[in-house]
Every structure is written in structure tokens, then in C-alpha cells.
Amino acid sequence: MAKKIMIDCDVGVDDALALILAFHSPELKVEAVTGVNGNVPIEMVFTNIQKVLSLIKPKKKPLIAKGADRPLMGQPLYAHSVHGKSGLGEATIEMEEGQEWWKSFAGSADQLITRFAYQFPGELTLIAIGPLTNLALAILRDPKGFKKLKEIVIMGGAVRANGNVTPFAEFNIFSDPLAAKMVLKSGLPMTLVPLDVTHQVCLTPSLIEERIMPMNNPFSEFTIDAIGYDVQSRRFRRETDFIYLHDPLAVGVVIKQDLVKKERLSLDIETEEGDHFGQILKTEGTPNIEVCLEVDSKGFLDLFLTKLG
Numbered sequence: 001m002a003k004k005i006m007i008d009c010d011v012g013v014d015d016a017l018a019l020i021l022a023f024h025s026p027e028l029k030v031e032a033v034t035g036v037n038g039n040v041p042i043e044m045v046f047t048n049i050q051k052v053l054s055l056i057k058p059k060k061k062p063l064i065a066k067g068a069d070r071p072l073m074g075q076p077l078y079a080h081s082v083h084g085k086s087g088l089g090e091a092t093i094e095m096e097e098g099q100e101w102w103k104s105f106a107g108s109a110d111q112l113i114t115r116f117a118y119q120f121p122g123e124l125t126l127i128a129i130g131p132l133t134n135l136a137l138a139i140l141r142d143p144k145g146f147k148k149l150k151e152i153v154i155m156g157g158a159v160r161a162n163g164n165v166t167p168f169a170e171f172n173i174f175s176d177p178l179a180a181k182m183v184l185k186s187g188l189p190m191t192l193v194p195l196d197v198t199h200q201v202c203l204t205p206s207l208i209e210e211r212i213m214p215m216n217n218p219f220s221e222f223t224i225d226a227i228g229y230d231v232q233s234r235r236f237r238r239e240t241d242f243i244y245l246h247d248p249l250a251v252g253v254v255i256k257q258d259l260v261k262k263e264r265l266s267l268d269i270e271t272e273e274g275d276h277f278g279q280i281l282k283t284e285g286t287p288n289i290e291v292c293l294e295v296d297s298k299g300f301l302d303l304f305l306t307k308l309g
């Protein structure tokens with residue numbers, strides 16, 4: 001029986017790869033995709049969700065909804081340097097006029113989250129791969145509805161690893177630490193997929209040359225353009241030697257639990273301004289989340305590349 005899931009994302013490059021993986025995994029049934037301000041502004045995130053769905057052409061069209069255009073507090077923080085001007089790197093997807101590979105939901109993302117939680121009580125896994133603003137808004141507006149979710153899987157944070165925005169904080173949490181703090185306190189079964197494991201799953205030039213380029217399909221070509229790999233010079237256009245598959249791993253963990261080793265920890269978030277703003281804090285309280293601290297990198301990369309092919 002396929003797992004019913006919703007994906008809350010800030011389509012960026014690795015979010016797009018996570019969507020491609022999710023829709024090509026018979027283990028999952030993607031009921032909805034919601035957008036949140038993060039890597040790029042919300043309007044661009046929402047357009048990118050539609051573009052990636054136009055590439056995927058899902059048999060069963062998911063509902064899509066637009067969410068928060070800024071964090072609960074403070075200003076939006078974008079990551080165009082990583083995801084490019086459009087949020088999809090160097091990839092371009094032409095959408096056919098009038099052909100919609102989605103069903104539009106009239107309300108906001110947080111309303112769609114609780115709507116589906118009521119519709120499938122205790123059955124819905126919410127995979128959050130952007131800042132957690134939409135989840136926090138759902139908790140604020142309808143805490144009872146939010147609690148009907150089965151579980152939440154979050155790509156975010158850095159527990160023993162360094163951060164990627166500051167030495168202590170990871171982008172999704174740093175973008176809205178107050179939201180992250182609220183989600184951690186929600187009491188739902190939660191799994192955290194932090195940089196500790198996502199920094200162990202990356203696409204390198206040799207993997208691209210040996211495994212992705214020979215695939216010659218629309219998804220492999222999209223991947224090469226989106227991650228900005230230059231096939232002539234055989235290296236990335238951006239100053240980097242590899243691309244981390246942060247968001248695809250959060251989907252991978254839902255497809256195949258044994259890809260990771262988890263530890264139950266009690267975590268909180270630093271929401272005070274200062275050097276540690278947005279840091280994940282281990283506390284003495286009751287454990288509130290399963291944290292992935294080890295990953296079978298080869299196993300995940302095989303799964304990802306097999307589905308991409």
C-alpha cells in the first residue's frame with residue numbers, strides 16, 4: 001500500500017530533484033505539493049512547482065497551494081547564489097499553454113495541510129524540505145487538524161555537523177527558527193534529516209559522467225542543467241565540486257527507512273538573535289524527534305539514480 005504524502009517545498013534545485021524522486025516512487029502517493037518562501041520568493045517557488053510537475057506529468061494530478069511569502073518574524077532570506085536566478089539553476093522548462101499537471105487549491109498551503117490531515121486522519125506523512133513557516137501557520141490556525149497528520153519528516157538543521165548559513169545554523173531552520181521551534185513542540189512523530197547525513201549524499205562529476213549522462217532522458221538532462229554541470233569543461237559552473245542531495249534524501253528516508261540510522265533526541269531551536277540564531281539545540285527534555293545521524297550513502301545514491309533513470 002503506497003504511503004500517502006504531502007511535500008512542502010521551496011523549489012530550488014534539490015527540491016525539484018526530490019519531487020522527481022517522489023513522483024517516480026510507487027512506494028509513495030503524492031497527494032499535494034505546497035510552496036513556501038525559501039530558496040527563492042514564493043511566486044517563483046510556485047511557478048517552479050508547476051514547471052517541475054509539467055516535466056514529471058504525474059498520472060494523478062496533485063493538489064498544489066501557495067504558502068507563506070516570508071518567515072513568521074524577520075525578513076525573507078533567499079539563496080539565489082545556490083539555486084540561480086530562477087531557482088532551477090540553468091534548467092529551463094517550457095510549460096504547454098493550458099496544460100495543467102496539477103489541481104489548484106483555492107486556499108493557502110497551511111489550509112491544504114490541515115484539510116488533508118482531516119481527510120486522511122493518521123495516514124498522511126508531511127515531508128517538509130523548505131523553511132517550516134507553512135507548518136507553523138497550520139499549527140497556529142488549526143492545531144487540532146495539524147495533529148491528525150501521521151508524521152512529519154523535515155530536511156533541516158545540523159546536529160553534530162556545521163551549519164551552511166552560519167557555522168551553527170542550516171538554511172531551512174535559519175530562515176524561520178520560530179516556526180521550527182513551534183513544529184518541534186507540536187508533539188507529532190517527527191524525523192529530522194539534518195546536514196549530518198545530507199552532506200554525505202552528493203552528486204560528483206564522476207557520478208554525473210558515469211551514471212547520469214548516459215541516461216539521456218528528460219529528467220537526467222534537467223538534472224544536469226539544474227545543478228549547473230558543464231559537460232564540456234566536465235565541472236560545475238558554480239564554484240563547487242559537488243551538489244548535495246539534501247531534499248531528495250528526506251524523500252528517500254520515507255521510501256526506505258533502513259537507509260538511515262536514527263537516534264531519539266530532545267531538540268530545541270535557538271531563536272535569540274546572535275551567533276547561534278537558528279541553531280539546533282540538544283536539551284535534557286523528553287525526546288521529541290528521531291534524528292538521522294548515519295546514512296547508507298551508496299544505497300541512497302543507487303536508489304536516487306535508479307529512479308532518475
Ligand code: RIB
Pocket residue numbers: 010012013014015038039129130131155164170171172246247
Ligand atoms: O540547507 C539545505 C536546504 O536549504 C535544502 O532544502 C535546500 O533546498 C534549501 O532549502
Ligand code: CA
Pocket residue numbers: 009010011012014015038039129130247
Ligand atoms: Ca529546499
